[in-house]
Amino acid sequence: MKKYKWLVPTLYIIFLMLPIYWLINMSFKTTTEIINTYSLWPQKFTLENYVKIFTDSTWYMGYVNSITYTVFNTVISVAAALPAAYAFSRYKFLGDKHLFFWLLTNRMAPPAVFALPFFQFYSSVNLFDTHIAVALSHCLFNIPLAVWILEGFMSAVPKELDETAYVDGYSFGRFFFKIFVPTIAAGIGITMFFCFMFSWVELLLAKTLTATEAKPIAATMTRTASTSGYELGLLAAAGTLTIIPGAIVIYFVKDYIAKGFAMGRV
Amino acid sequence: MNKTINQKAWYFVIPVFVLVAFNAAIPLMTVVNYSFQETFGNNVFAWEGTRWFKQILLSERFHASLGRQFAFTFIILLIQIPLGIAIALTMPKKGWGVPVCLILMSMPLLIPWNVVGAMWNIFALPDIGFLGYTLNSVGFDYNFTQQPGDAWFTTILMDVWHWTSLVVLLSYAGLNSIQPAYYQAAEIDGASRWATFRYIELPKMKKVLTLAILLRFMDSFMIYTEPFVLTGGGPGNTTAFLSIDLVKMALGQFDLGPAAAMSLIYFFIVLLVCWVFYNLMMKNEAQS
Structure with missing residues (x-):
């Protein structure tokens, strides 16, 4: 056997x-x-299908848009989640457990529930059809996830590290950026990977919040699939190209993936 | 870890709190607002009380899509969890096979969801798709755009293709955290392969498996894009799961009141199941 x-x-x-x-x-x-x-x-x-995609701006701008809001979202999520995860892993404070669960409930919220209110909300603050609107809306599920993963990594770092640094005269800011962040670099890498992944693959919110200026590649594909209907070759080429960024990202984090999952926090 | 009590830690949490509240609380209030009122456009509202909730809870359409949703989630959990464990158990533990397996298996997880749907659509088309063509040429009468059974089969196969890797990666990580000493002890005791699995590997994987089930439950319960692109909820309404039905009602027919009431009921069900899971998980963590 x-x-x-x-x-x-x-x-x-x-x-x-x-x-x-x-x-x-x-x-x-x-x-x-x-x-x-x-x-x-x-x-x-x-190679006709690929040539079309790389020469037609409605196609290749789709990729630029998708990558833009995905990167925005990854940066915002990780930057906001770092201090919060530190607080959850090191301190007890009023309402911490409830807050943690409340954050997680947002990871559980079906995007379909939020699609319509998001549309109205972002339109009313004049952010409709911008990259930042999509990036912010993806924070809904990526920030809770980022806090969750980072908290797992930070809790694995013994608290003595913090205390020794303070005894040695480090200020909080210097300790955090010079010692703590490098210590959990692998964790930050994993977190960025997952934020990138979930923002890259999401379509419902990205599509609802954009019209032309920030339209993601995935939405460009649905449009072509439904209106002209039969351009299957083009659709397949566009689909193939959406696999590439993911594949590149996986290659860079392959050594960390198993480790990240081992934290049991993904 | 001993945590110190420090109320100032709230300052660290503020950015996250603001960003998520901005995204969750305000839109959720809009939904709650709609769910109790009738709207005539131009911001004219009339109080409707619990009418929409009653209407949704009693409607056959909602019962049907909820039933389909539970059936779908149950079936994919039943397939993906055992399959994921089996693959994790047989994966190489060292050597060149590890990165190859990890990279190739993670691929489906990073493909945009509508591309997954489109990919499976052309893969399963009865005349020009590999799956459809093969099934038909060996004698099955297969057509997922017309036969509900085939549509279900294709949707489930697609989900197994898409997400089993997540279970594999989680179980694999759980298995890797087992010390070799446990296996040596099992060998000395002459434990069978099944006994090793049942009494060593399974308990060690309990935590990651709870997580895998929780994640798969949540995500399959919200599934929208893949079946929408693959079958569009059809043929008829046979694969219209909760999210598909909801979007149809809210953005298609613009029945905002009932759609909002349905959203809240939907969210409440997910929340309830996840709360149970979360408590189980935290209990496990406290024990270990």
């Missing part, structure tokens, strides 16, 4: 790769070929 153990993960990975392969396969075909013939690889290999 032990000899065949490798079969399970291998079969699973094949299962995972099949739809991805199919998408990539289609992205190198013309739409006519996709509709008329069934083939396991492109018969007439074409």
Whole structure:
């Protein structure tokens, strides 16, 4: 039995790769070929779909928009969550437990519930169709997550570290940025990874809060899918390109992923 | 850890509090506002009391989508949790296989949700998709755009594809935290493979598994984009889960009152289940 153990993960990975392969396969075909013939690889290999995406600004600006608000969101979430996570991991204060659970409930809130009020709210403060609106709305689920993960990492650092630093005459600010932040660098990396991930994959809020100026790539795709309907080759190429940023990010954090999950806080 | 009592810690929490309150409390108040009133546009409101709540709670449409939602969540948990554990148990523990497995398995988690839906749509199309074509050529009459059973099968398969890796990664991390001494002790006692799993690995994974179930419950209960792109809730309403139904009601038909009441009931159900889980988890943490 032990000899065949490798079969399970291998079969699973094949299962995972099949739809991805199919998408990539289609992205190198013309739409006519996709509709008329069934083939396991492109018969007439074409880069036409990719050329269209990289030359048409409504397409490539979609990527720029998505990456912009995702980066904004990651920075805001981590910056706000750092001091809060420190407070939760080191101090007891009035209402701390309730506050922590309240934060988590926002991770549990179905975005569909918030879609309409968000639209009205961000319109009324004149932030509709801006990157910052999407970045702020994604804070709804990313900040609780960031606080949760960071708190896990910070609690693993013994409190003696703080106390020794104060005895050595460090001010709080210097201790926090010179000693504490480097100590939990892996944790910050993991947190940024997850913030990036959840902001990158979310569509419902991003779509509701944008019209043209900040429209995410994912929404550009839905529009093309529904109006012109049959540009499957283009759709597949755009889809393939959305996988790339994720793949790059995974490559950089691969050593930390297992460690991050080991904290049991993701 | 011994925590010191320090009320000034609130200052550290203020940025988070403000940002989340700005995002959660204000829109939630709007929802509450709508749920008790009838609106005629132009900010004209009439008090309706609990009418919308009664209407939703008694409506067959809500019962049906809630039923579908529970069935879906139950089925995917039943598949993903055991499958995730099995894959984590068989994954390599060292060598070049580890990064390869981790990278490839994390891939589905980082694909935008509507791309997941679109990808599965073209993968499952009966005439030009690999899955649909293969199933039809071996003799199944498969068409997920027309047959409710096939639509369910495809949606569940898609979710298994999309999220099982999360369970795998969590279980794998849980397994890695077990000291080798435990396995040596089991070997000395001549424990069977099943006994090792049941009495060593499973208890050690309890914490991460609770988390996996909690996350999978929450996220599958909110599922919107993937089935919306894959099936659009169809054929008919057979795959219209809670979120899809809600968005249809709020943004499609603009029935704001009932939609708001439904939102609150929906949120309340998620909250209730998560509260139970959260307490279980904190109890576990306190024990260990």
